[in-house]
Amino acid sequence: MTEERRNSLPPWLATLSWYFDATIRLLLLVYVATLPFKRLLFVERHAFIVLLGLLVIWCVVRRRLFYRKTPYDVWLLAFVLWVGLTIPFAAFPSYSFKEYGKLLQGVTTLYAVVWFLTDLGSRTVLLLVLGTSLFLVSAYGLTQFNVADPQAIISSFPAEVWLTTFLVMTLPYALAAAYGDHSPIMTGVGAALSVLAAACLLSTQSRAGLIAFAAELVVMAWLVRTSLAKWTAGVVTLGLVLVVLLAVWLKSPVPVAEQPAVQTSIPVKTGLASIVHRFDIWKFTLSEIGEHWLVGVGYGGQTYAMLYGDDAETVAPGHAAVKAQGAHNILLYLALHVGIAGMALFLGFYVTLVRTTAQAYRAAADGLSRSVLAGTVGSMGGLFVRLQFDQMLVGALAVLFWVLVGMSVLWLPSPESQGNETVSS
Numbered sequence: 451m452t453e454e455r456r457n458s459l460p461p462w463l464a465t466l467s468w469y470f471d472a473t474i475r476l477l478l479l480v481y482v483a484t485l486p487f488k489r490l491l492f493v494e495r496h497a498f499i500v501l502l503g504l505l506v507i508w509c510v511v512r513r514r515l516f517y518r519k520t521p522y523d524v525w526l527l528a529f530v531l532w533v534g535l536t537i538p539f540a541a542f543p544s545y546s547f548k549e550y551g552k553l554l555q556g557v558t559t560l561y562a563v564v565w566f567l568t569d570l571g572s573r574t575v576l577l578l579v580l581g582t583s584l585f586l587v588s589a590y591g592l593t594q595f596n597v598a599d600p601q602a603i604i605s606s607f608p609a610e611v612w613l614t615t616f617l618v619m620t621l622p623y624a625l626a627a628a629y630g631d632h633s634p635i636m637t638g639v640g641a642a643l644s645v646l647a648a649a650c651l652l653s654t655q656s657r658a659g660l661i662a663f664a665a666e667l668v669v670m671a672w673l674v675r676t677s678l679a680k681w682t683a684g685v686v687t688l689g690l691v692l693v694v695l696l697a698v699w700l701k702s703p704v705p706v707a708e709q710p711a712v713q714t715s716i717p718v719k720t721g722l723a724s725i726v727h728r729f730d731i732w733k734f735t736l737s738e739i740g741e742h743w744l745v746g747v748g749y750g751g752q753t754y755a756m757l758y759g760d761d762a763e764t765v766a767p768g769h770a771a772v773k774a775q776g777a778h779n780i781l782l783y784l785a786l787h788v789g790i791a792g793m794a795l796f797l798g799f800y801v802t803l804v805r806t807t808a809q810a811y812r813a814a815a816d817g818l819s820r821s822v823l824a825g826t827v828g829s830m831g832g833l834f835v836r837l838q839f840d841q842m843l844v845g846a847l848a849v850l851f852w853v854l855v856g857m858s859v860l861w862l863p864s865p866e867s868q869g870n871e872t873v874s875s
Contacts (some may be wrong), residue, residue, distance in 0.1 A: 479572075540745075542756055548750055576853075576857060587694075625640070649849075662832040669828050670683065670827075726768070736782065747787055760761050761773050777841055779838055822858065
């Protein structure tokens with residue numbers, strides 16, 4: 451509601467309107483805060499149900515939608531509509547319809563963030579929520595460090611692959627704070643949080659996570675263009691390469707069963723089994739895309755296993771079964787599940803998101819806006835790399851993705867992206 455319209459209301463009604471909007475903002479922030487924590491799943495689900503109910507009431511009372519224009523509306527609308535059109539042709543329509551509801555949940559969260567958290571105070575609280583989550587997740591993950599079993603490091607998530615994806619999504623915002631032109635306190639907090647999160651990510655020994663992290667450092671160095679960013683990207687990337695080469699050299703001379711303790715305790719993965727397995731999965735997925743290129747087999751991550759999991763499969767020595775594994779690649783996943791057109795629409799949205807945010811970073815005037823926008827570009831760049839090895843835009847991580855998209859819109863400097871209406875706070 452605009453200030454002009456609020457001033458035209460009776461005082462008691464204006465006050466009630468303010469508290470109702472404030473309740474939605476608070477509930478939205480609580481919902482975002484619970485996303486990274488598996489044990490808060492009950493709170494997360496019920497918070498969204500209550501939030502959705504309040505949003506419906508808001509729309510009925512205001513007789514409008516909580517919609518503010520973003521630079522991505524056309525791409526996003528086309529993608530959502532296309533996915534909906536593929537549901538009647540899905541192998542399991544009821545399951546795909548349920549998964550489609552989760553996509554709509556994420557998009558609803560995006561537009562709720564853009565509408566209700568537009569004031570500076572709410573935007574700042576959202577940043578604090580994400581920063582606190584990154585600190586708690588990283589610190590807890592490091593307490594689970596296990597040289598012999600890196601997959602034991604799951605922090606507050608169901609599995610290591612969830613943890614690494616979360617860190618890839620959020621770590622660039624800490625890097626951006628460390629690189630930005632801020633107060634010494636904010637720069638120090640960003641640097642400390644970056645080191646903590648990077649240490650947690652490295653301790654998982656996730657090669658996909660490390661590649662994504664290196665990509666983020668390069669993207670941030672290209673965007674920010676400060677000496678610190680360039681040196682960090684160069685030193686860390688070179689260090690990762692040297693460590694991997696050293697580990698391969700130390701582990702390769704003798705069979706694994708005969709390696710001394712110093713070799714078996716090196717916390718770096720050097721095996722090729724998972725790499726070979728992914729190539730096998732991608733080869734099979736590509737063969738199926740050729741048969742389902744128009745509307746796909748059905749939206750939803752479990753469609754793959756439900757459709758192919760029970761098929762007879764001949765597994766060659768040194769390989770593993772692939773028909774119950776999922777595509778393990780965001781582009782192949784979309785092409786197989788919603789057709790090549792669906793993949794192209796999502797890719798168009800993603801490219802527009804990164805390009806628009808990078809351009810906005812150049813035009814932003816204040817340091818905080820530049821940090822958020824730089825963090826978003828780094829996050830989306832690293833996440834895209836991470837998603838080439840595992841399709842992890844699922845569950846809470848998918849919702850978090852839409853939250854980050856919405857947050858980037860809030861900090862765009864152009865008036866068109868913010869709308870001409872001032873949202874009450």
